[in-house]
Amino acid sequence: MTVPVPVPVPKAELHLHIEGTLEPEAALALAARNGVDLPFASAEEIRAAYSFTDLGSFLDLYYALMAVLRTERDFTELADAYLARAAAQGVRHAEIFVDPQAHLTRGVALDTVLDGLGAALAAAPERHGITTQLIICFLRDRPGAEALEVFEAARPWFGTLVTGVGLDSTEVGCPAAPFAEVFGRARDAGLRRVAHAGEEGPPPYVWEVLDVLGAERVDHGIRSLEDPELVARLARDRVPLTVCPLSNVRLRTVPDLAAHPLPRMLDAGLLVTVNSDDPSYFGGYVEDNFAAVRAELGLDDETLRLLAANSFHAAFLPEDERAAHLRAVAAHRFG
Numbered sequence: 001m002t003v004p005v006p007v008p009v010p011k012a013e014l015h016l017h018i019e020g021t022l023e024p025e026a027a028l029a030l031a032a033r034n035g036v037d038l039p040f041a042s043a044e045e046i047r048a049a050y051s052f053t054d055l056g057s058f059l060d061l062y063y064a065l066m067a068v069l070r071t072e073r074d075f076t077e078l079a080d081a082y083l084a085r086a087a088a089q090g091v092r093h094a095e096i097f098v099d100p101q102a103h104l105t106r107g108v109a110l111d112t113v114l115d116g117l118g119a120a121l122a123a124a125p126e127r128h129g130i131t132t133q134l135i136i137c138f139l140r141d142r143p144g145a146e147a148l149e150v151f152e153a154a155r156p157w158f159g160t161l162v163t164g165v166g167l168d169s170t171e172v173g174c175p176a177a178p179f180a181e182v183f184g185r186a187r188d189a190g191l192r193r194v195a196h197a198g199e200e201g202p203p204p205y206v207w208e209v210l211d212v213l214g215a216e217r218v219d220h221g222i223r224s225l226e227d228p229e230l231v232a233r234l235a236r237d238r239v240p241l242t243v244c245p246l247s248n249v250r251l252r253t254v255p256d257l258a259a260h261p262l263p264r265m266l267d268a269g270l271l272v273t274v275n276s277d278d279p280s281y282f283g284g285y286v287e288d289n290f291a292a293v294r295a296e297l298g299l300d301d302e303t304l305r306l307l308a309a310n311s312f313h314a315a316f317l318p319e320d321e322r323a324a325h326l327r328a329v330a331a332h333r334f335g
């Protein structure tokens with residue numbers, strides 16, 4: 001008798017750094033192909049370095065391993081590998097982050113990055129049954145003027161490939177205000193705006209991205225619960241929060257999954273979604289995050305259905321596509 005394998009609930013992934021999908025085996029293969037010296041001899045050695053104490057300790061390795069990504073083909077293969085995994089985990093729509101400055105500063109041109117990713121994303125509906133958007137993120141630990149340069153250089157891809165801007169990298173000690181100008185230009189260009197905040201930083205960091213940048217979604221935002229007025233604002237305006245439970249555990253922003261604020265965020269009426277952030281580094285892709293919160297937080301089928309529905313409510317999708325996805329979520333039968 002064959003045992004049926006449960007089909008993952010259809011979902012949108014809204015918080016996914018494409019560079020954070022670089023698996024150790026792929027990093028080693030690319031290092032060999034591109035003649036890049038890595039301080040690691042095996043995938044086991046790379047995985048042994050996945051022992052993070054905070055966001056900064058992760059970012060050090062994340063930026064270091066990107067050294068293996070050099071050609072358009074590398075970026076195409078990276079994105080295609082992610083999309084294949086995402087499809088197997090029930091992802092039907094992905095709004096993908098890329099960090100152009102992390103590549104430009106090491107001599108990889110913008111067209112290499114964007115055309116490389118663009119080839120994989122263009123093929124995704126046919127190859128993987130996934131629609132995509134690309135969000136270029138600015139590094140908040142680098143100058144606002146540099147973000148403006150990158151933004152202007154990326155204009156040829158606006159609307160066709162690039163549909164939004166984001167803000168990521170080191171949070172604490174790096175205010176969002178220097179990025180107000182670039183977020184304003186993004187709004188004027190018709191792009192969507194998202195920003196990391198409230199991952200390690202306290203509530204004022206979340207207020208800042210809402211009020212100074214006009215962010216339409218907050219990436220992480222888990223520390224918002226510390227400020228009841230902020231919770232009221234996020235609930236009133238239905239501002240989506242893209243929460244990444246396994247990431248929060250690995251980066252020690254929560255002591256363990258059982259202590260994760262996700263259930264309290266839902267109880268507070270927040271529009272919460274579950275995502276994977278940097279799945280290669282944090283022990284799982286998006287359905288693994290769903291499975292983890294089911295197992296460790298005791299979330300039932302209907303709460304998982306709500307989280308999946310939230311992902312489509314929070315996505316930057318045309319209304320007819322959103323409605324079709326929501327019908328599929330409503331019809332889903334958990335195994």
Ligand code: ADE
Nearest residue numbers: 017168169170196277278
């Ligand atoms: N860049 C990649 N992953 C990130 C995270 N979790 N927080 C901030 N910047 C990031």
Ligand code: ZN
Nearest residue numbers: 017168219277
């Ligand atoms: Zn992130």
